[in-house]
Amino acid sequence: MAEPEPSSPRRSDSVFTRPPRGRRSQPALTRDRIVAGTIALLDREGSAALTMRRVAAELGVHATSLYWYVARREDLVDLAVDGILAEAAAGLPGPEEPWDLAVRTTARRFYAALTAHAWAAEFAGVRPLLGPNALALSRRIVAALGDSGGGEEAQAVAIRALANQILGAATTTVAMRVGAAAGGGTEDARAAAVSAADALAVENAYFDQVIDLLLAGIRARSAG
Amino acid sequence: MAEPEPSSPRRSDSVFTRPPRGRRSQPALTRDRIVAGTIALLDREGSAALTMRRVAAELGVHATSLYWYVARREDLVDLAVDGILAEAAAGLPGPEEPWDLAVRTTARRFYAALTAHAWAAEFAGVRPLLGPNALALSRRIVAALGDSGGGEEAQAVAIRALANQILGAATTTVAMRVGAAAGGGTEDARAAAVSAADALAVENAYFDQVIDLLLAGIRARSAG
């Protein structure tokens, strides 16, 4: 549906500069194209759609072709999750920001990216987040806690607590959305229903409060 | 392997007492037997082994027979997870226990059950925990927070924070175990390796500290 026909050699800019180009045109597939296609498919059809065959179909190619670029299905998962974290990892708070504000905005961006793509929150609970964007987000929080006034041990505990909180909050948020959608047929649920925009605002407000609770604990500890 | 032959009518005790027993013996399958078999299989072979066909094989029956007792695979997941939470939900702290101690021991039991069965932590991140044992654990924490001195809003935030923390901590703990096992071949990892008992003690200590951090935040808030 409206997909640029896969065999078209529309390669844009660098086609005139780098490659030998005499014998053969560039490959139809690239890792980036695969990641983009995977994310598009997941956004459209949800986590269950992540199969080698359907990703391949999204790209106008056969499932087995993907194995030239990734070793297994899990790699596709990891690449897609880290892909949607790019938005969150770009434009992190600078080093001049107060530590607690830096923690809060970084955590919020992390959480927002995971919940903006429900499939990402689902996968994040089952795969470790080790991609470059996830690491950049983690490192910003680690750096912020270095200014929190606590000792090394206290910082290590705080880091874990924040990581658990971000992941747990994202996971339970999307689980609650599913539950709300599934129960949406009942009268009670319908009576309690609010607009999607309001629901999102409520979710975000809860997340901020939960992070603030943790920050209060960190401050209480470093003051003690 | 060493399975009691499935067609044997060894029904134990109550065979002499209750059922009509004239026309037909009891069913080979029961929901409880299915849950027990599923847990045994998962403990032995991990989360990937949870397929209808393999659970059925574990019980000496055909995959399609399971559909008489459960509607779909997800039900098996939910039943197994709540099944292993039974140990945690039995013997919760009584109402005379101080609220913070009650929160800590209940959270610890919850976390311990999920991490004692790695598959349960994996599934818990992807399925909402709505079984009777999960609800009993949640309710004990809710009740404890009622004595924490905070307002209703503060309690609601604290409940979410604790739930996120328990789920997030269990998930990241098993993910780190997998990572440690996968990297176990490298020299660095081998040098840093500790005995399984020590590793478990470290995990548990971290969990306690993380919960204590949250409790410190709750106290700071209710005191403010």
Next chain:
DNA sequence: ACCTGAACACCGTTCAAGT
């Protein structure tokens, strides 16, 4: 170098049929 095609050993689930 990069992609296809056939093949293997699986899946969940439905449904008619047996007893």
Next chain:
DNA sequence: ACCTGAACACCGTTCAAGT
């Protein structure tokens, strides 16, 4: 009431083959 058997529409992954 409870279980089997056949069938459908899928899976991930390997590997030889094409270009």
